[in-house]
Amino acid sequence: MSETTQFLPRAGSVHDLLFAPGSRGILIATSRDPDAKRTFIVTPPAGNYVDGPAGPAAIKIPVTVAAAGAINREIRMLLALLEADLGDLERTVPRYLHTLDSDGLPAVVTTVLRGTPMSVTYHRWMHTARRRAVATDFALAGDWLQRFQSATAGEPSRITWAAEVAAAVRDRWAGNPRLEAAQVRLAAADRQLRRQRVARTMVHGDYWFGNLLVDEGRISGVVDWESGVRRGWPLRDLVRFALTYCLYLDRHTREGRAVRGHRGLRRRGFGGGIRYGLLEAGWLPDLVRLSLRTGIDSLGLPAGLWYGAALAGLGEIAAGANDDEFAEHHLALLAELPYRPLADELRRS
Missing domain, CATH: 3.90.1200 (Aminoglycoside 3'-phosphotransferase; Chain: A, domain 2)
Structure with missing residues (x-):
């Protein structure tokens, strides 16, 4: 997978990002837990739905209300990581990019990490x-x-x-x-x-x-x-x-x-x-x-x-x-x- 790429989606919802003309994506993880989520790697079309250089993003979508709570907790932690002085380790944690709407629940968009x-x-x-x-x-x-x-x-x-x-x-x-x-x-x-x-x-x-x-x-x-x-x-x-x-x-x-x-x-x-x-x-x-x-x-x-x-x-x-x-x-x-x-x-x- 690609190293981190900086951009903020212009899309306001998961649908806007996943189904934008020319977008490409792949489902990389899903679960059946009480707080089940689906994780996609998405590459939006250059210049249309992103600000800055085109590149892949990870989007985690909640399946249940419990999953939405977990995503909100992750967003808070990702924001805390942005504020921390991690030095070289900064490149090893996902960077928070955006929160999207998924049928009334929050979906989080982050950079993609190699490995x-x-x-x-x-x-x-x-x-x-x-x-x-x-x-x-x-x-x-x-x-x-x-x-x-x-x-x-x-x-x-x-x-x-x-x-x-x-x-x-x-x-x-x-x-x-x-x-x-x-x-x-x-x-x-x-x-x-x-x-x-x-x-x-x-x-x-x-x-x-x-x-x-x-x-x-x-x-x-x-x-x-x-x-x-x-x-x-x-x-x-x-x-x-x-x-x-x-x-x-x-x-x-x-x-x-x-x-x-x-x-x-x-x-x-x-x-x-x-x-x-x-x-x-x-x-x-x-x-x-x-x-x-x-x-x-x-x-x-x-x-x-x-x-x-x-x-x-x-x-x-x-x-x-x-x-x-x-x-x-x-x-x-x-x-x-x-x-x-x-x-x-x-x-x-």
Whole structure:
């Protein structure tokens, strides 16, 4: 895809942009979530419907009222990113261009970023079975995130993230039989994290490999900012990448079968890859825990906080995921994990 191109559509509605004479477009993403959206890459005709040089734009169109709320949140975050001093990272985030009308709901138009989603290579045959390939993914994601957090760091605050997550989990899952066990683990995480202070930063909020674009061996784009906040806990993005990377390790393996490249990991129900990455022995768990410790250390925090942060990250997904079944699976996984990592890992932390 093309690098960013500066223009503002003269069109006032999605229809004006998509169906202008000579416009060309392609649907690149759609979903069936409660906040479902459709994303198009559109190239309007030069000189007719754009100000400035002709070029492609990304347009995200809401399918539901809930999706419109998500798009409004993304617009606010994109405007905040415009105001931030990101330095070289500025070219890796979409630039807000315009808001269009879509049957009474807002659609957002942004610049297009060059790159291939990391999810494309993640799902290639044997990619996650190769240590070097996985280490590269973690290094690229970790490097971009450290630079972003450094560029947007504010004043330090005592870390109340786990307590905030516990309250959100309690509100969503009141009466669920797994709630009490999950709350016990979040309380343990809170006791560990609350002792520390960290600079609050901008947070992407859904920092997983599907939202990272890669080009020429670097992160060339980070997209989908609808869950972002101006000032949040930097541990959120660090943990989200690690958890989601582990979650899909067994995606291409049949139930009960061993997962290639990861001795001891079999596909059994939900979340086996996360349990493996956080608790078991192997080259991938070593990489996962190293990435968490390294990222936490870069924030000026004790590296031993990695496990408590992981528990809070699981709780955050349980509290906030759009799909109820997906969220409840994370609640159950959180409730089943030990309060602390295995003894040998604790010593290494």
